[in-house]
Amino acid sequence: MHELTLCFNLIRILEQTANSASPPITRIKTVWLEIGELAGIDLDAIRFSFPIAATHSLAKDATLKIKTQAGQALCHNCDKNVTLSSLLAPCSICGQYNYTITQGKVFRVIRMETI
Numbered sequence: 001m002h003e004l005t006l007c008f009n010l011i012r013i014l015e016q017t018a019n020s021a022s023p024p025i026t027r028i029k030t031v032w033l034e035i036g037e038l039a040g041i042d043l044d045a046i047r048f049s050f051p052i053a054a055t056h057s058l059a060k061d062a063t064l065k066i067k068t069q070a071g072q073a074l075c076h077n078c079d080k081n082v083t084l085s086s087l088l089a090p091c092s093i094c095g096q097y098n099y100t101i102t103q104g105k106v107f108r109v110i111r112m113e114t115i
Helices: 002-020 043-054
Strands: 028-036 063-069 071-075 081-084 099-103 107-114
Touching: 002 028, 002 043, 002 107, 028 043, 043 063, 081 099
Parallel strands: 028 063
Antiparallel strands: 028 107, 071 081, 071 099
């Protein structure tokens, strides 16, 4: 379950940001993430792992809010922008797999609310 590792790394980054703030942040109340549908990340596993990773951190008891980003690609056969629900999905217009992913692989912090 790589989501737990992602959450531990996320907490480390949040704490580094909090500690370098002036004045230093003492508690993180809410964290907003954006996760792409093509990022290979299980959202339920992130929701489960976040409180575990945050247990002994400034984000203990923080609320996690997740915004998903749709997967999109440019198909080189039909020259159209298409929505993809999976990295294994063909172009929804021509049925081919000759495309370049243009959106949906993101994993990032949008913002954090602090106290």
